[in-house]
Amino acid sequence: MTPLPDRYCPVDGTRVAARSLAWCCPVCGGPLDLDFAPTPASLKSLSGRVNSMWRYAETLPLAAPSFSLGEGRTPLVPLKHGISAKLDFLMPTLSFKDRGAVLLAELAQRLEPRQVVADSSGNAGTSIAAYCARAALPCTVYVPTGTSPEKVEQISAYGARVRVADGDREAAARQAREMADEPDVFYASHVFNPYFLHGTKTYAHELWEDLGGRFPDVLVLPVGNGTLLLGTALAVAELYTAGLIDRRPALYAVQAAAVAPLAHAWAEGADDLADGAPATATVTPTFAEGVAIPRPPRARQILRAVRESGGTFLTVTEDQIRHAQQDLASQGLYVEPTGVVGWAAVREGLLGTRSAVVPLCGAGLKTGLAGEPAGA
Template sequence: MFPDLPSYRCSCGRRPTPSVERWRCDCGGLLDLPAAAVTWSPRRGDHSLWRYQDAIAVPGRELSLGEGMTPLVGASPDGEEGVRLKVEYASPTGSFKDRGAVMLVALARLLGATRLVADSSGNAGTAVAAYAARAGLAAEIFVPAGTSDKKLLQIRGHGAQVTVVDGSREDTARAAVERVEATGAFYASHVYNPYFYEGTKTYALEVFEQLGETAPATLVLPAGNGTLVLGAYLGFAGLRAAGLVDRLPRVVVVQAQRCAPLAAAFAAGREDVEPVTPEATVAEGIAIAAPPRGTRILEIVRETGGAVVTVTEEEIARAHAALAAQGLWVEPTGAVSYAAVRRLRAEGSPFMEGAVVAPLCGSGLKASL
C-alpha cells in the first residue's frame, strides 16, 4: 500500500488500493481514478511532462527521459490556417506512449515491482521497455505477429524480452494476462491501468499552455484503444473543473476504415462497441477490433459534440506524403489524424472552425508504408 496514491474506482462501487497485482476490479470491471480539478502550477524550470507534477496522481518526479513538451507547429503549407500539429514523435522513444509509460513504470517502482509485462502493437511496448530499462526493472513485451521489425528491434534493444503471439491484438492481450496471472508481474497495461492516462492527460495541459492558456475548438485524435482520447479529455475536464477553461474542445476521433469499431457504433447510435473483423491496414497502431474502453470513448465524443470518422488507406498515404513534404516524417498510423483534417477541411466541416489541434503520434523511423 502506498498512501499517497489515490485508490482506484470501479463502476461496481469497489475502491481497490493500487498494488503490484491489481490491474482490474474483483468484479472483472475496468478501473478508473477519481476525477479531479487540475492544480495549475507548472514548474517553469522543468521542460518534461513532470512540470505538471501538481496535476499528476503519481507522487514525485520519479523517472524521466525528458518526455513531454513536444512542439506544436502550424500546418500552413497546405493553407490550413488554424490547424496545429503536435509533434508527439519527438518523444524519447518516438511516440506519445512515453507519456503514459513513464507513469506506469514510476508507479510499478513505487509499489515495489521487479518485473513488468505489457502487450502492444509496438509503440507502447517500446515505451514500457525503455522506461523499465531506465528504472532497472525487467520487462516482457507481448506483440502480435506482423509488428514492425523496427519496433521489435527497439524493444529488444532496451533489454526487454519479446514474445510474439501468432494471432490478433486481442489474442496478444490475453496471452499477456495469462503471464501476469501466472507470475504475479506488474501489468503495465496502457488499456487497463488508469495511471497511464495521468501521463496522456499532459498532452492537453501542454496544448493549453502552448495556446496561451486557452482550449482549442477541436481536437482531432486517432483511436485504437483510445489512450490519447481518454487522457486528453481528462486534462481538459480537469482544467474546466478548475475554472481555467469554460468549455471542452470537440473531440473528433479518427479510425482506419479497415478497422473501425468505434465509428460503426457511433454511426449506429449505439452506446456499446461491438467487435469487428479487421482488415489489414497500414495504421497498425490503431487496429483494435474490440477496444475495452470503447463505451467511454463514445461518451466523450458525444459529450463534447464531436464525431467519429474514418479514413481510407489512400487518404492515409496521401497525408503521409503531404507531411513528409513539410519535413514531418511519421509512421503510417501517425498520419491518420492529419488525413482526417485534410478531408474535413476539404468538406468545409464545422469541426475545422476555430483552432484545431491534431497529433503526429509516431515516428516514421519506427514503421513505413
C-alpha cells in the first residue's frame, strides 16, 4: 500500500502526520493542504484505462481504491450560445461531491476510526454517507435547519445518522467539529481535508481529456466553500507544470448575490475576508443553498486561485437562478438550483464570445424546482 503523504498548513507551514486524525492546523485552526505534487499521465497513455475518475491514478494520493461506485467520467454536452456543460449530477449520489467523498471514505477506512462525522447543507453529506456505507464505516452527518427533505432522506437511506442542527450551516459545522474533537473520530470535512480537493480535481482532468488535451478560455464554477474551484486549480497547475497544456484557463467564480462574501471581497481588492467580520453571519435566503457560505475557511486560497488564473467573480440573483433552472429543464437537464448558478451567469452574456464550460453539479430531484429560497 502506498504511504500516505503528510499534510501541512498553507498559512504557517505547520505539519500534521499522515495518519493523524487531526482535522485542522493545531496552531491557527485553519484547513490543511497535502504534501503531494503528482505528475499526470499524457493524453495518449490514458487510452484503455478504467472508465472512472481512477483512470487518473498518478494524480491521486490514494490511487488504488478498495471500493468504488464508478464515480467520474461524466458527459460533456453542448448547451446554447456555444457553451458546453459537464453533467456532474450524473454521479452515483447525483452530485459532483462523490469525487471527493470517495477519497475521504477510502482514507477513513485506512485510518480505522470508531466513527466518521461530517457536516453539510446536503450534497456532501449524501456523498459521504453513501461511501461510508460502501466501506462499512459508521457515519454521522450534521445538517442545518431547512436542509432539503430529499437530501435528508437520502443520507438516512444510506444508513448514516442524521443530526439536524439548531441553526444554519455554520451551526451544523460547529456541532460536527465538536464531535470531531472526540477520540478516534474521523472528520470527513469536504472543506478542511485536502483529500477532498484532490478528488474534485478529477473534474478538470476529465475535461482536459474530453477536449483533446486542452481547456476552453474560461471555466465557470459555482463557489461556496470553493472545493470544485480549488480542485480545478490543482489540476490545471499539475497539467501546466507537466507541460501538458501551454496556457491556463481563466476561472470565473459564481456566487448567489444573496450570500456573496467572496465576490464582495474581490470587488474591494481584498486578499481575504475582513478579519473583523463575525464568525457567523445571517444568511439571506437563497435557492442556491449549497453555496450559501458566509465565511468559507479557504477564502484566501479561493481569491488567490481566481486572481492568478486571470479570472473574476460573478453574482446571480434569485430570479436569474430560477430562470436558469427552467431554461436547462427546457433543454432536457433537470438540475438543482445550486448546480445551475454557473449557467445563470453565462446565459446573461457575461462572458462575451469566450469559449467556456460550466458544471451542472447536482440533480434537480434533490431539491425540486426553485420556489421559495432555502431558509425563507
